[in-house]
Amino acid sequence: MSGRGDTTRQQIVVAATRLFYGEGIRAVSMDAVAEKAGVTKKTLYYHFTSKDELVAATIAARDQPTLELYMRWFAETDGGVADKVRGLFTKLGRSVDTPRWRGCGFLRTIAELANTPAHPAVKAGAAHKKRFEAWLEAELRNHGIAGAEALARQLVILLDGATTVMLIHRDLAYVDTAGRLALDLVEQARKRG
Numbered sequence: 001m002s003g004r005g006d007t008t009r010q011q012i013v014v015a016a017t018r019l020f021y022g023e024g025i026r027a028v029s030m031d032a033v034a035e036k037a038g039v040t041k042k043t044l045y046y047h048f049t050s051k052d053e054l055v056a057a058t059i060a061a062r063d064q065p066t067l068e069l070y071m072r073w074f075a076e077t078d079g080g081v082a083d084k085v086r087g088l089f090t091k092l093g094r095s096v097d098t099p100r101w102r103g104c105g106f107l108r109t110i111a112e113l114a115n116t117p118a119h120p121a122v123k124a125g126a127a128h129k130k131r132f133e134a135w136l137e138a139e140l141r142n143h144g145i146a147g148a149e150a151l152a153r154q155l156v157i158l159l160d161g162a163t164t165v166m167l168i169h170r171d172l173a174y175v176d177t178a179g180r181l182a183l184d185l186v187e188q189a190r191k192r193g
Contacts, residue, residue, distance in 0.1 A: 009047045012037045017058040021105050025055055025112050025121075056120035059109055063128045066106075067135060074139060081143035082186035085155060089162065089179025093172045096163075103167035107160060132156065140186070146193030151185060158182050 015037035019028040030051055034044045048054040070088060077087025102108065106125040113119045137152035145151060162178035165171075 008039060008043060012039060012044060012047055012054070013057050013061050016054050017061065017105075020055065020058055020109070021102055022100075025051075025109065030054075052120060055109065055113075056124050059106065059121045059124040059128065062105060063124065063131070066128065067132060070132065071135065080190075081140065081145060082183045082190060084139075085186050086179045086183040089159065089175050089182055092159070092163070093166075093175040093179075096166065096175075097172060101167075104160065104163045107164065129156070129160075140189075143190075144193055145186065145189045147189055151189050154185055155182050158185075 012033065016028070016033045019032060019036055030041065030044060033054065034041045037044065044054075048057065073088055073091040074084050077084045077091075079087075106128050109121050110125045113122050116122065133152050133156045136155060137148045140148035140151055158178040158181055162175040165174040
């Protein structure tokens with residue numbers, strides 16, 4: 001498929017992503033996606049044979065751009081590795097400080113589909129989280145941090161935990177606290193290594 005088909009498919013994914021993120025997967029019908037995308041249901045089902053396939057496509061479409069955003073935040077933050085890790089939390093806080101923010105789309109999708117662990121979107125979301133953790137581990141290792149694997153896991157727990165609690169309380173103090181803890185963890189690991 002190329003040309004117009006790719007554009008139409010992308011248009012559908014963008015519309016579905018906005019709807020699923022804003023309203024939740026189960027609350028959004030395929031009719032609503034077709035309407036938002038400006039296509040017929042026939043066209044929608046030509047590109048996606050099921051809602052499950054479309055949900056998985058929305059997760060897959062956000063995977064690389066989200067990783068690239070974190071990579072950019074890390075690279076743009078001045079200082080050593082501990083400062084760069086702290087910068088991930090600081091920049092996350094700034095990016096989500098809006099009334100339209102509904103939490104991490106990957107976590108929300110996995111939570112909404114938790115009763116179907118074999119769902120392709122759950123698998124895609126879990127794979128994204130693992131790719132992020134692997135990237136973070138590689139960055140820590142490249143900066144000479146001993147125990148990079150365990151530390152990356154701890155940092156992911158802090159980041160995802162802060163994201164979840166910020167959604168609950170709508171308070172950026174949680175990501176700030178998590179960022180300070182992350183900085184301390186990296187500094188301790190750096191001193192050991």
